[in-house]
Amino acid sequence: MPTLLGMFGYTPTIYMPKPGSKDIYKRLKTQCDNMGIKTLPPSSDAEALTTALSSSDVILDAIFGFSFKGPVRPPFDEALPSLTNSKLPIVSVDIPSGWDVEAGKIETLGLEPDVLVSLTAPKEGVKLFKGRHFLGGRFVPKIFADKYQLNLPEYPSFAQIVEFTTVDGSHRL
Template structure:
């Protein structure tokens, strides 16, 4: 059966049910599993022997929380991550995740100049800036950050939805990141149907009951892996 792609409303509904009686997960659990899947994806495509220096861009929401978890796991995998955090999230969980990174001696930068310099010293970017709840326009300082990341020509791994993309219509404004790798969480979103790069599914936490209820038709995860690779779609040029 065909894998289901989620609208913004359906993705939000599933998230709420995962943390409600149907799933009984805490936000901490979901972020930990999602961030681990993101770190595994980057490590699968970009081995640390050649791509050890990772710039992890984190927004102030839950997407950024996933990025902070991923940065911590990447450090444990032997990578050398740096967190770009122009705006610290206000939730207590976000502050704790950031403290965990600091306890792992992971550097945090927050200025445009620091970002420009660190991009010159990095091998790959993990994009966890905007999530599926993003609404345009892209505001400062994130508009400049996305341009600097794009101009760096570094390979990009995006979390769930590439930053700046509309969750249902994709990169319709042509101002967003165009990643080489995408890690969809729970299930892929409508806006990435035409994504051509390597596409992975992660977040091995969806209950069997929920999968049946929403007819997600998720693929089997291999062994103990937290990710599974999906077929690529049409080229981004064709889609644009």
């Protein structure tokens, strides 16, 4: 995601409270370094994060991923409140960080994003999400959507993203 933002002319800053040790995380870090995308050093020093947030327009939340099961552990238990306290708009990918993928927001530490972009299909845990909710990508073949009764919205024309709304303008899943 940060590399795509960089390719589209944005200047992202990456904050990983605890960098992953798997090869995929190391490759992402290398890609970002090669593109000149700044990565804040992991530490409990909130000053670097506060400084980065003060020069930011939005927070793109993709900390845990769609398989998260609580509880939120250190150092994330300190990072999430810092993001919330920044007062910047938050856009979460797939499920807000700190939310259980099946049960939803069960901890007070979970982020309350303004916007949620679900990939493939909405996760069970976002049923009570109150902000704007979009579905990104046409990744589910119709046969699977029908088989699992996913009730996915229709994409207009060749669009790759669609907002979940009802006739009265309220959100739906």
